[in-house]
Amino acid sequence: MTKPLVLLDPFPRQRERIFNPAQWERLSAMAEIIEDKHAPMADSLIEAMLPEAVAIIGQTALPTDRVERAGKLRAVLNVEGNFYQNIDYHACLTRGISVLSIAPAFAVPVAEMVLALALDLARGVTAADSAVRAGTERYGLSGNPDALLISEARVGLIGYGNIGRALRRLLSGFAADIQVYDPWLPDSVLRAEQMRPTDLDTVLSTSQFLFILAGVTSDNQGFLGREALARIARDSVVVLGSRAGVVDFEAFVELANAGRFRAATDVFPAEPIAGDDPVRQSRLLLSPHRAGGIPAAMETIGEMVIDDLGLILRGLPSQRMQPARWETVFKMRSPPARGGHAPDEDD
Structure with a gap:
């Protein structure tokens, strides 16, 4: 045959x-x-x-x-x-x-990576490593003046697709208070997933940990512009883990450099990143689009x-x-x- x-x-x-x-x-x-x-x-x-x-x-x-x-x-x-x-x-x-x-094959790997980036920003893992190597480390409480706990913190997800669902399962062990903004999903779907549906302004302004996970579509390119990004809660941890096209990336970097929030990204507007791109000298925690691969x-x-x-x-x-x-x-x-x-x- x-x-x-x-x-x-x-x-x-x-x-x-x-x-x-x-x-x-x-x-x-x-x-x-x-x-x-x-x-x-x-x-x-x-x-x-x-x-x-x-x-x-x-x-x-x-x-x-x-x-x-x-x-x-x-x-x-x-x-x-x-x-x-x-x-x-x-x-x-x-x-x-x-x-x-x-695409679902990448959900868990990306979810683990964005969580790792958030924990690094919250606990200063990379910063502490650099300090030890430079001989400027601080021990105990003095080395943790800005440390945050994700356990029982208010966590916001922008986008609740494959990655968001995988991340929710990882976050379950942290007893976090998770709120979600996703205009493609009715509130009943999010509640059935034990998530709290909310609007964009609330998820931006009240989340101590914010994960931007929305894919880029014809409806939402650049929808997180400078004005929206400026509403992010001060000193929160923000991880961009989906596509750079959903944010005003220049504004995202500028606000992070100004200390408005702690930020990490795994994605960039142009890849590979240009050698002279200012993001290389920014305060962001950087990962070269390797979360899923x-x-x-x-x-x-x-x-x-x-x-x-x-x-x-x-x-x-x-x-x-x-x-x-x-x-x-x-x-x-x-x-x-x-x-x-x-x-x-x-x-």
Whole structure:
């Protein structure tokens, strides 16, 4: 019996980083995998194989004309993590082609990282290390004049998607008072998650720990402008862990430099960061967009793809990956990976 044909076009990721040998053996057993030694896959190969392809693993451009020629296509399994606007989602969804993302694979790794950044800012971990190395350390209480506890503190989440839900589970052991602002979710959903729904002004002005986790969409680009950022509670801990596009990044850095709040970020407006970018000399705690790109996440990606592809080939609905939805997919505005950005370190 002929195996179904699947195109593997994972750029900017690499096949070897997504699928370990055992996973690759499982994938190869269920389908005939067509891949290209070049990355991304050559247009000529895509055009030749697309009419017979049952699935695409990757974020291959699929304008309307390609979708129309892909008569057997059932699913696009995006392994980058964002729903880019290089696909005619209307054509895919109209024809019953599932477009899926592995974004949930990064939820726990990113949640752990933003929590680690917050704890560092609250307890001065990096600052204390630098002081010891410089011979200026202070011991005991004198070394903790500005230390904060996250336990039982008021914590605010802006955005309650995959990362927010993973972070809530991590925060449960801290008995924190968690409030959430997410205009895409009704209050009843947040209350069912034991979260307290609130408005933007309240979450900004009353949270001692604030996590900015909203993805960037056509509705919210730069919605945390200078005026909104100025309402953040003084001396609070603020972690930007989703996309730089949701904030006025210049204002964010300026206010942190002025001591209005303690800040950390894992994301930047342009990546890689320019060598002379002033953020390098700022007071922010900096992480170079590495929160999600860890080996465990890559292994999870491989498992998710194999599990859902196996279901799809049996005529069953996917269970592990995140589906593109009519109501929201056209709003997504995350930028594609840029030149120089390590292909397996973005999330």
